[in-house]
Amino acid sequence: MTETTTPTPLSGLRVLDLATLFAGPLAATMLGDFGAEVIKVEHPAKPDPSRGHGPSKDGVGLWWKLLGRNKRAITLDLSKPGGRDTLLRLAATADVIIENFRPGTLEKWDLGWAELSAANPRLVLARVTAFGQFGPYAHRPGFGTLAEAMSGFAAITGEPDAPPTLPPFGLADSIAGLATAYAVMTALAARDRTGEGQVVDMAIIEPILTALGPQPLWVDHPPPGGRPVTPHPLTWLYVPGDRPPIVAKALAAGADVVVVDLEDAVAPDRKDYARAATAELLSDPQLGVHVRVNALDTPWAADDLRTLAPLPGVSGLRLPKVTSPEEVVAVAEKARDLPLYALLETALGIERAFAIAAAHSSVHGIALGEADLRADLGVREDSGLDWSRSRVIVAARAAGLAPPPQSVHPDIRDLEGLAASCAHGRALGFLGRAAIHPRQLPVIESAFLPTNEEIEEAETIVKAAMREEGAQALPDGRFIDAAVVAAAQRTLALARRT
Structure with a gap:
């Protein structure tokens, strides 16, 4: 009796797998699962890192056993003329090439689409990168982990009070691998009709965004449960409460948080007007601004809290010159569970920083008021405040709060000095900064966002x-x-x- 073998769906299809790690190689593996001939092309001195990734058995990496199945391996240095020529000869006999070099790398080696399609007009070239071949992020490095964060997946995963949670496996890479295999088959179907190949431009971030559906829109429309989808504020723009036209401009300036200031920015004879104007503004529930009320030991503070705390447009209260946890608890009991932010502006406040930060569950942050603290301590040199700054940063983290924002840079024209000061503050452990003019906002955001190197x-x-x-x-x-x-x-x- 003669055994017969049923032809597999993709038998006769040749795939060159130039990619490394997960998304690209997984796409090639799936094509191989259905009968395609897959030739794995690796650098002679730098093989695919998946060979040594993760756990192993009998000296063979388990990830490699998964991703390397149904493949024959060769080595080529594509940056050298010999490797280039060999790949072009292979391309002439191939149906599909899958690669995940950074955009422009194949072109640098004279192996771009122009050269490959000239060698084989029926070729399908699948290019798998973090952000695609075109656009403002095209040349940024990135892996699946970054896609899981930027897509919003990590932000909506985990406990409400815990940090964003990443999946315990390569979720974004896996989805991108599936999408790449699907896109390659679509391109091959088009080739059957037209006789011409094409480029498949696959950005790892795009398939996971598709899988998330409308969930990224929850930044504007919060979900009913799970983690709130709001990025950590980096810019806190203070604006005088007695100047409604300036408040309106501040709301359109692009700050993460607008703080209507009823304290230092408002003269004593305009306190009542500032409160009334702010109350009128914050009757709008869509605004969601913070208010810095007057110091708790002044006659204005009780009126501020009684008038403003119930309003739907208030999303946080900033309490100046806090010196004890009892002050915070007293406000929390009157403030309908509003987030409270205690400003420490005296030596006594600094000494009690942790007790204040841990005083009540409504406390969402603490920060320094450096102008008054400088006067209280008699400090002239900026470095004289570094100990107090570090004390507040440590107290916030010990109490389970986010790193505090840095205090304001008072010279709105000195953007170079602001950038240098932000760099120093970031090195101490601050995250974000208060501002008093919109022109300071982009400098602050740029200083506190992670660099490409830090992301890698x-x-x-x-x-x-x-x-x-x-x-x-x-x-x-x-x-x-x-x-x-x-x-x-x-x-x-x-x-x-x-």
């Missing part, structure tokens, strides 16, 4: 943590543990603002 480092740390639990060392010798991983996750969550 954070992705490396998070991916390493996904491979195995507990403390471990990266290939370059750096030691990472749970605290380092948590910091990397915060960096990726912050990066999705961009």
